Amino acid sequence: xxxxxxxxxxxxxxxxxKPRSKAAKAFFDGIGKNNPVFVQILGIxxxxxxxxxxxxxxxxxxxxxxxxxxxxxxxxxLRKWIPARVRMIVExxxxxxxxxxxxxxxxxxxxxxxxxxxxxxxxIITNCIVMGRTEAFGLANPPGxxxxxxxxxxxxxxxxxxxxxxxxxxMGSGTLMGIRILGPWWTNWSIMVMAxxxxxxxxxxxxxVRGKIxxxxxx
Amino acid sequence: MKQRILTVLFTIAITxxxxxxxxxVYLLTKGQVALNEEVFLKRAVLAAAGITVPLANAEVVxxxxxxxxxxxxxxxxxxxxxxxxxxxxxxxxxxxIRTGPGLWGEITATVGFDAELASLTGVDFLRQxxxxxxxxxxxEKWFTEQFRGKKGPFTTVGEGxxxxxxxxxxxxxxxxxxxxxMSILNSTISQAKGLVK
Numbered sequence: 422x423x424x425x426x427x428x429x430x431x432x433x434x435x436x437x438x439k440p441r442s443k444a445a446k447a448f449f450d451g452i453g454k455n456n457p458v459f460v461q462i463l464g465i466x467x468x469x470x471x472x473x474x475x476x477x478x479x480x481x482x483x484x485x486x487x488x489x490x491x492x493x494x495x496x497x498x499l500r501k502w503i504p505a506r507v508r509m510i511v512e513x514x515x516x517x518x519x520x521x522x523x524x525x526x527x528x529x530x531x532x533x534x535x536x537x538x539x540x541x542x543x544x545i546i547t548n549c550i551v552m553g554r555t556e557a558f559g560l561a562n563p564p565g566x567x568x569x570x571x572x573x574x575x576x577x578x579x580x581x582x583x584x585x586x587x588x589x590x591x592m593g594s595g596t597l598m599g600i601r602i603l604g605p606w607w608t609n610w611s612i613m614v615m616a617x618x619x620x621x622x623x624x625x626x627x628x629x630v631r632g633k634i635x636x637x638x639x640x
Numbered sequence: 641m642k643q644r645i646l647t648v649l650f651t652i653a654i655t656x657x658x659x660x661x662x663x664x665v666y667l668l669t670k671g672q673v674a675l676n677e678e679v680f681l682k683r684a685v686l687a688a689a690g691i692t693v694p695l696a697n698a699e700v701v702x703x704x705x706x707x708x709x710x711x712x713x714x715x716x717x718x719x720x721x722x723x724x725x726x727x728x729x730x731x732x733x734x735x736x737i738r739t740g741p742g743l744w745g746e747i748t749a750t751v752g753f754d755a756e757l758a759s760l761t762g763v764d765f766l767r768q769x770x771x772x773x774x775x776x777x778x779x780e781k782w783f784t785e786q787f788r789g790k791k792g793p794f795t796t797v798g799e800g801x802x803x804x805x806x807x808x809x810x811x812x813x814x815x816x817x818x819x820x821x822m823s824i825l826n827s828t829i830s831q832a833k834g835l836v837k
Contacts, residue, residue: 615774
């Protein structure tokens with residue numbers, strides 16, 4: 422009952438808001454109501470794989486933001502010439518190019534992180550978020566908007582990964598960015614370092630966000 | 641028909657356009673990547689020999705060429721290095737590169753011995769794909785440095801517990817990795833005399 426009462430004034434509040442510009446909409450959609458991880462449930466493989474240490478997660482997130490934004494812009498620039506029949510091949514090619522550049526640069530200038538991330542950087546190519554944005558947005562919108570959309574989808578993915586990574590590293594190793602935070606009284610939860618904990622945490626997070634925050638938007 | 645040919649031509653052209661910059665970036669960084677690999681190996685060898693490894697790459701390379709020398713034992717034999725003392729001349733120790741199975745993949749370690757092959761001067765890891773945060777902690781300093789001056793064959797004790805000369809601290813939550821390291825070290829210790837010939 423309380424739920425219904427709380428929901429009732431929502432439409433009025435919404436109407437009072439200023440209508441957002443296209444760019445702002447493209448930006449906030451990716452972070453909020455069109456979030457790739459929460460709402461579209463995309464890209465969760467890497468959510469599980471790289472979130473047990475915050476440092477790796479940050480590098481992974483930067484790689485993904487870069488790959489999504491640049492691929493989206495490239496596809497958008499070429500959108501009038503890409504034949505519909507081969508658009509997926511072309512998108513994959515473009516994504517692969519931007520990701521491989523990240524991989525090569527990491528290998529050359531950040532060899533330690535590159536060694537730790539191993540194959541995960543290359544796997545950004547298969548991250549559905551990147552393909553999803555080029556297909557859903559880049560193909561139909563101008564380059565500027567596509568860039569914003571790509572960055573926003575990347576950020577939407579990143580902050581969730583970081584939330585999970587902070588919880589996992591803190592509880593699993595008692596550290597953040599490799600620096601000891603919790604004292605000797607803390608017993609590390611080994612499960613937090615392994616993949617299953619990311620399933621639990623992501624599940625709980627999605628439950629909280631969709632159940633509490635996004636419920637109003639849906640109505 | 642014309643449309644189809646255009647599609648094929650477009651795909652070929654776009655591939656060339658996008659692969660060209662990648663090749664360029666690759667060629668640009670090729671030297672740096674090779675140098676990183678080389679310095680990484682040299683660091684691991686020096687660390688296993690118990691030598692304090694400098695931070696700068698150039699210093700690592702010059703220190704390595706002053707103190708270490710590759711020993712060719714045969715085509716099949718794993719790489720090994722003779723470490724000379726600071727004054728030069730007499731060998732101060734040996735470093736062997738050894739590989740064994742880990743939890744997810746092979747673990748390659750550099751294992752250093754003193755001149756008599758009696759005790760270890762250090763251990764470092766070249767390649768490992770253990771669980772980040774658990775088994776991958778074998779690459780952390782506290783783990784690799786605990787082997788200095790110890791004699792095998794080893795058994796393990798729990799993380800943080802005091803260890804005797806023939807024990808080392810295992811990693812909590814990474815028993816398989818710890819045991820894998822133990823078997824690599826023990827097999828190296830038992831074969832060390834044969835590796836030097």
